[in-house]
Amino acid sequence: MPDGFGTGFSRWVDGTGERDHQLLSDDPDSGSSAREIVDFQQGDYEEMDQLAIAKPMCKAAFRVLSAEDIGIAVAHAIRAADSGRPGCVYLDLPAKLLGQTMEASVGKASLVEVIDPAPRQLPAPDDHPQSAGAARSLVLKEADVVVMLGARLNWLLSHGKGKAWGEGTSKRFIQVDIEPREMDSNVEMICRYELPVCVVIFSNNGIYRGTDTNPGADGLVAPTVLVKGSRYDKMMEAFGGVGAYATNRDELAEAVNAALDSGKPTLVNAVNAVIDETAGTESGRIGDLIPQSVMTRKKQS
Numbered sequence: 001m002p003d004g005f006g007t008g009f010s011r012w013v014d015g016t017g018e019r020d021h022q023l024l025s026d027d028p029d030s031g032s033s034a035r036e037i038v039d040f041q042q043g044d045y046e047e048m049d050q051l052a053i054a055k056p057m058c059k060a061a062f063r064v065l066s067a068e069d070i071g072i073a074v075a076h077a078i079r080a081a082d083s084g085r086p087g088c089v090y091l092d093l094p095a096k097l098l099g100q101t102m103e104a105s106v107g108k109a110s111l112v113e114v115i116d117p118a119p120r121q122l123p124a125p126d127d128h129p130q131s132a133g134a135a136r137s138l139v140l141k142e143a144d145v146v147v148m149l150g151a152r153l154n155w156l157l158s159h160g161k162g163k164a165w166g167e168g169t170s171k172r173f174i175q176v177d178i179e180p181r182e183m184d185s186n187v188e189m190i191c192r193y194e195l196p197v198c199v200v201i202f203s204n205n206g207i208y209r210g211t212d213t214n215p216g217a218d219g220l221v222a223p224t225v226l227v228k229g230s231r232y233d234k235m236m237e238a239f240g241g242v243g244a245y246a247t248n249r250d251e252l253a254e255a256v257n258a259a260l261d262s263g264k265p266t267l268v269n270a271v272n273a274v275i276d277e278t279a280g281t282e283s284g285r286i287g288d289l290i291p292q293s294v295m296t297r298k299k300q301s
Contacts, residue, residue, distance in 0.1 A: 034095045051092040059087030067100040068110050075112035141166035146173050190265045191239035198259035199267045200252075201232050202275055210277030229271065236267035246270045 037043070054061040060080045064073045073091055081089040102110075125131065132139045140146075140157075141164070158164040165171060190197045204210045205228045212222035233243030242264050244255035252270045259266035 051090070054090035054092070057088075058090045061090040061092065063092040063094065064097055065094065067097060067102050068106065071107075071110035071112045075114045078114045137164070140164050143171065146171055148173060187236055187241065187265075187267065188239050191236070191241040195265055196263040197265055198256060199236070200256065201267065201269050201271065203230070203271045204275040204277040204279065205229075205271065206277060209279070231269060232271075233267050233269035236265070239265075241265035241267060244268045249274060 051061055051063050060077070062073055062077065064070055077089040077091050081087060126133060143165075146160075160171060160173060187199070189195075190199070203226065205226050206212055206222075207224040207226070210225055210228065212224045214220050214222040231243075231245065233245050235243075237243040242259065242262070244259070244266060246252040246255050246268055252268065252274065255266075255268045255270075259268065
């Protein structure tokens with residue numbers, strides 16, 4: 001653990017390569033200079049952008065800006081360092097954070113216990129009596145335990161807090177993933193090792209909708225519209241896997257069942273097979289993230 005700004009960090013960072021080579025996990029935290037001084041390069045005592053230096057040398061690097069977030073940050077760092085391929089994770093603690101205080105009860109409530117049990121059951125299918133896909137908003141608010149299979153707790157899930165999850169409630173999250181920071185569907189790797197993985201791509205040909213227009217742009221498509229009819233399945237075939245193109249629900253079910261039966265690397269391209277390209281909405285219904293003026297917020301409250 002670095003014992004201070006600059007010099008302590010530099011001594012620690014020298015050994016990150018060897019720790020990574022030996023598959024050793026490490027969760028260092030270090031104080032750093034005030035962000036406004038470092039960002040404007042005004043010349044602080046032992047000024048160093050430690051987070052920027054740590055990122056390419058560590059498995060992950062995070063910055064904590066609020067004392068209330070220390071608990072979740074430490075848990076996130078431990079999870080990232082010890083799960084999958086072990087590695088170093090760096091926590092950056094800016095100068096302003098070190099002087100923050102909070103009530104002991106608040107601090108205790110902010111602590112997060114990291115638990116990593118192996119799951120014993122698979123999720124319920126869509127036709128299961130306990131499947132609540134159609135009531136997603138209600139389920140997120142009322143859930144006590146949330147199991148994420150390859151999913152990230154990012155903006156799409158409101159980072160696991162806020163109104164979408166029921167304010168004032170406590171949730172437990174179980175993340176199943178060899179790489180907890182992100183689980184990408186790496187087609188090349190799936191095919192190289194002939195993994196029994198079936199990737200299904202859904203799209204409505206747009207970021208919001210596939211029918212958006214671009215008024216006054218001389219016929220150019222809207223920036224939110226994707227290339228219609230993209231053949232992602234051909235990409236899988238190019239790497240030696242099986243590509244399937246589904247245009248309706250029956251073809252989608254047939255392709256997925258065939259992939260599961262064969263155990264071969266398969267990508268099912270289900271563009272417009274299930275999702276109507278006119279049915280999209282603002283991604284993740286994140287209207288609350290759009291910046292608003294103070295006056296607008298007062299009117300809404």
